[in-house]
Each structure stands twice: as C-alpha cells, then as structure tokens.
Amino acid sequence: MESREPEILDVVGVGFGPSNLSLAVALEESPDPVTSAFFERQPSLGWHRGMLLPSAKMQVSFLKDLATFRNPASNFSFISYLHDVGRLTRFVNNQDFFPTRREFHDYLEWAESKLTQPVTYNSEVTAIGPAPAAGPGAADRVRVTVRDAAGDSRQVDARNVVISTGLVPRMPVGLEPDEFVWHSSQFLHNFRRRNSGELKRVAVVGGGQSAAEIVRFLYDSLPDAKVSAIVPSYGYSIADDTPFANQVFDPGAVDSYYHGSQRSKDAVWHYHKNTNYSVVDDEVIRGLYERAYEEDFSKGDRLEFLNLARVVDVKRVGSETRITVHSLVSEESYDLDVDVLVCATGYDPMDPAEILGELDAYCVHDTQGRHRVCRDYRLVTTPELDCGIYLQGGTEHTHGLASSLLSNIAVRSGEIAHSIAARRSGAHEKGINE
Structure with missing residues (x-):
C-alpha cells in the first residue's frame, strides 16, 4: 500500500459500462469543473460482448444514446458518431431506428476514445469506507481502495462516489456455469472457443430476447446441429413497444x-x-416461427420448442451433458442429452451492499431492507456521513423500470452530474429530495 496521502477528487466512478460512460460524458460537457476518476475491472470498455450476435439489434432507439436526451447538440451523440465515421447518409437510407448491438458497441468505444475524463482499466475497487475526518463533524468524503492487475493497491479520496457495476447473471436454481453449461452473458466467448463441428445438439433455456436470439443464431450457424428451445411459457411473448x-x-x-x-x-x-422483461421482439419471434414452419414442411428435426418446461437438473454423463426437463403440461420429467446447455435466464439487479462494504452501515434502509434513495439517485445516509453515494442501477424499487436500462441513461447521468456539481458548490443541502 502506498504511504503517501491519497488524492482528493470530486467524484470516483466504480465500474465503467454505458451508465458511467454516460456520466463521464455529462461531466465532460458540464460548465462546472469537476475532478473525477473511473475504475473498471475489465481490461477495456465492454457492454454485453458475449451477446454481440451479428443480427442482434438494439431494443431502444438510437436517439436514446449517451447524451442526446440530455443535450441534443452533444458531440458525443450517436448522430455525431455516424458523421465522424462517415456512415450518416447510409444509416439514414437504411430507415431503421434500431442499430445492431455491434454498431452501438462501436459507438460506445468511439465515445470513450473522445473522453478526457481519466478511466483506469484492469482496476478493481476492493473497499470503500469513510475517509479519516480532518476535523469534528460528519465525514465529507470516502476512501476508495483500488487494486490493479499486478495486485498493487492505491487509495483515492472522493467527495462523491457513483456505483455502476452492472447486472448480475442469473442461473437456474441449482445450476452453476462451466465448460458445458453457459450463461448467455458469455455465449459468444464460449461459442468461439469450441469447434462448431463438435456441437451436434444444443439446448437453450429461457423465454426472453437473448434466448430467442441465441436459438436463431445456433440454428443458422450450425446446419448439422439440432437446437432445442426450452421455454417456460407456452411460447415467446411479444415485447410491447407501442x-x-x-x-x-x-x-x-x-x-x-x-x-x-x-x-x-x-x-x-x-x-x-x-x-422489457422476458419478452421478445416481434421480428425475432416471426423469424423463428418461419424457421420452425420450414422444418415442419421439410420433415426436418433440427429445431424443436419444448414449451411450458423447466430445467430442474444437469449432470455430466460420459461425453454428454444430461438435462432433466420438467414439463408443466404432463407434470413429468424426462432427460435430454446435449453437448452444451445455454442458460439465457436473465440477470439480477446490482446489489449496492456488496461494493459498499462497511459504508453500508451509514446508509438508510426501508422497512423491506432496501436502500432509501433520493430522487437524484443519491443514497440517503446517516448524519455521520456527508458525502454523496450515487447508484446507477439497483434503484428499480424507487425509480422504476428504466433504472438499469439504456432508455433513460442520458438524463439520469445528467441529473447525477448536476447533483454532484451542486453539492460541490454548496447549493445542495444534505437531505434534499429525500
């Protein structure tokens, strides 16, 4: 541990996905000078890299980018990106509000490359606690301990910390990911490590967008393989995007x-x-049904849908993965041998307590044990702590469905940036908006 006094910043960002990238953009464009640093444990910016399938599209408009809803004239908008890379005219001619995920990821990397806000990768925040008080009264900053890839640690003091560590992959009860059981978040990484000729039978469990997209991808990419879609409902439910x-x-x-x-x-x-939750875009549903219809017409068996079904057990038998599937129709269970099981079973919200550590004792909780959160996404804290702790995610119970989604990312980040600047100037008293 370095012995010198830690530097003091206005804000430290924990995690650097799209949410804190959007915050960095908002700070960059803010008229109020704010010192900041962002730390990300991954080696580079990455947003669901394991699901950047070639045909997968965004489910939100390109206008819901990092900045446009906050600042339509931003140099960090998706339109600015298209203009900068020379693709604006062709994008307009394409007449589509929804770019592919791969193109949107490229936009995120482009925006990150334009930042002057410092971002440090391969750096994991291992502890957050109150900084030693310079005098009597409440602690007005936190001390953040960061460990790099070499195992060396350093400390940074911050008047505000913004936590955005992302969603947590969820597996079916009793299952753990391994070489033959994958969560969809790692799908492409695992798929590329395998010789496609080795995959003769693959099962995909889940009823949402990712599950349907993976079924489509596997069916189209593996012409000699059988793909079994294990769907918890009678069929895929359409996303309401009206x-x-x-x-x-x-x-x-x-x-x-x-x-x-x-x-x-x-x-x-x-x-x-x-x-948004456990639903699938109309275009994907219709495309899968067309493939299933063609299979039926051709007397093929490469694509099957096991509806109203659950995976209740998985074990390795010889060279195969044996799945026990329970049918809600017959209330009976049966075994299915596959090479790989893909679990597109969604994500759990970020749990702030895990990263807050000892700092969580200074945070106020409601009667159900959830964090109380101000309108500006700042945690309500006890009188002993007078610094700002902000959440980008984990606020669904206070701020609604869009709390961890891209839909409101620009405005949310702008509100947090404004709150940080206001607190810095002394205009934002503790407790306001609670």
Missing part, C-alpha cells in the same frame, strides 16, 4: 414513479413489465 406503453421509459415517468404510492408502483410493474 407508443403509449413506451412512455413508461420517458424521463418524466421517473418522477411519476418516484413520487407515486406503492400501489401505483406495483401497477406500473404489473401492467408494463412486458415492455
């Missing part, structure tokens, strides 16, 4: 949700969860 429903992702909807009653919050989740 205009009125999409208003639930509008920036103004965050205010309605935050200040609404618990009854109204429950209603939003009940009526509009199908805008």
Whole structure:
C-alpha cells in the first residue's frame, strides 16, 4: 500500500459500462469543473460482448444514446458518431431506428476514445469506507481502495462516489456455469472457443430476447446441429413497444414513479413489465416461427420448442451433458442429452451492499431492507456521513423500470452530474429530495 496521502477528487466512478460512460460524458460537457476518476475491472470498455450476435439489434432507439436526451447538440451523440465515421447518409437510407448491438458497441468505444475524463482499466475497487475526518463533524468524503492487475493497491479520496457495476447473471436454481453449461452473458466467448463441428445438439433455456436470439443464431450457424428451445411459457411473448406503453421509459415517468404510492408502483410493474422483461421482439419471434414452419414442411428435426418446461437438473454423463426437463403440461420429467446447455435466464439487479462494504452501515434502509434513495439517485445516509453515494442501477424499487436500462441513461447521468456539481458548490443541502 502506498504511504503517501491519497488524492482528493470530486467524484470516483466504480465500474465503467454505458451508465458511467454516460456520466463521464455529462461531466465532460458540464460548465462546472469537476475532478473525477473511473475504475473498471475489465481490461477495456465492454457492454454485453458475449451477446454481440451479428443480427442482434438494439431494443431502444438510437436517439436514446449517451447524451442526446440530455443535450441534443452533444458531440458525443450517436448522430455525431455516424458523421465522424462517415456512415450518416447510409444509416439514414437504411430507415431503421434500431442499430445492431455491434454498431452501438462501436459507438460506445468511439465515445470513450473522445473522453478526457481519466478511466483506469484492469482496476478493481476492493473497499470503500469513510475517509479519516480532518476535523469534528460528519465525514465529507470516502476512501476508495483500488487494486490493479499486478495486485498493487492505491487509495483515492472522493467527495462523491457513483456505483455502476452492472447486472448480475442469473442461473437456474441449482445450476452453476462451466465448460458445458453457459450463461448467455458469455455465449459468444464460449461459442468461439469450441469447434462448431463438435456441437451436434444444443439446448437453450429461457423465454426472453437473448434466448430467442441465441436459438436463431445456433440454428443458422450450425446446419448439422439440432437446437432445442426450452421455454417456460407456452411460447415467446411479444415485447410491447407501442407508443403509449413506451412512455413508461420517458424521463418524466421517473418522477411519476418516484413520487407515486406503492400501489401505483406495483401497477406500473404489473401492467408494463412486458415492455422489457422476458419478452421478445416481434421480428425475432416471426423469424423463428418461419424457421420452425420450414422444418415442419421439410420433415426436418433440427429445431424443436419444448414449451411450458423447466430445467430442474444437469449432470455430466460420459461425453454428454444430461438435462432433466420438467414439463408443466404432463407434470413429468424426462432427460435430454446435449453437448452444451445455454442458460439465457436473465440477470439480477446490482446489489449496492456488496461494493459498499462497511459504508453500508451509514446508509438508510426501508422497512423491506432496501436502500432509501433520493430522487437524484443519491443514497440517503446517516448524519455521520456527508458525502454523496450515487447508484446507477439497483434503484428499480424507487425509480422504476428504466433504472438499469439504456432508455433513460442520458438524463439520469445528467441529473447525477448536476447533483454532484451542486453539492460541490454548496447549493445542495444534505437531505434534499429525500
């Protein structure tokens, strides 16, 4: 550990995916000078690299980029990116609001390359705690301990910390990922390590967008393999992307949700969860059905859908992976031998307590044990701690469906940047907006 006094910054960002990248852009464009540093444990910027399938498209408009909804004139917009790389005219001629995920990832890397805000990769935040107080009163900054790839540690003090460590991959109960059981977040990485000729039978469990896209990809990429889709519902459910429903992702909807009653919050989740969770775009559903129809016409058996089914056990038998599938139709179980099982079973929200460590003791929780969060995404803290702890994710219970999604990323980051600048100038008193 270095013995010199840690440097003091206005803000430290923990994690550097799209959310904190958007925050860095907002800080870059802010009229208020703010000192910052961002730390990311990955070796480079990466956003769902394991799911950058060639044909996979974004599920939000390109206008919901890192900056446009906050600043339409931003030099960090998707339009600026297209102009800079010489593809604006062709993109317009393509007449599509939804770029591929691969193109959007390229845009994220382009935006990161334009930043002057310092970002350090291969650096994991291992501890956050109150910095030793310079005098009496509440601690006004935190001490962040960062370990690099060589195992060396250093400390940075910050008046504010923004936590954005991303979603956590979820596996079916009792299953762990290994060489033959993959979570969709690692799909492409694992697929490229295998000789495609080795894969003669693959099963994909899940009923959402990722599951359907992986089934389509495997069917198209492995002409000699059989693909089994294990779907928990009777079939894939369509994502509601109609205009009125999409208003639930509008920036103004965050205010309605935050200040609404618990009854109204429950209603939003009940009526509009199908805008994003466990649903599939119409184009993907229809494409898979067309493939299944062609298989039926050709008397083929390369694509099968096991509906109303669950994976209840997986074990290795010889050179194969044996899946035990339980049918909700017959209430019976049967075995299915495959080379690989892909679990496209979604993600759990970020748990701030895991990274907060001892700092969590200074955070106020509600009656259900969840963190209390101000409207500006700042955790409510006890009087002993007077620095800002902000969350980008893990606030679905206070801020609604878009809390961890790209839909509101530019406005959310702008609000956090504004709050940090206001606190720096002393205009933002502790407790406001609680």
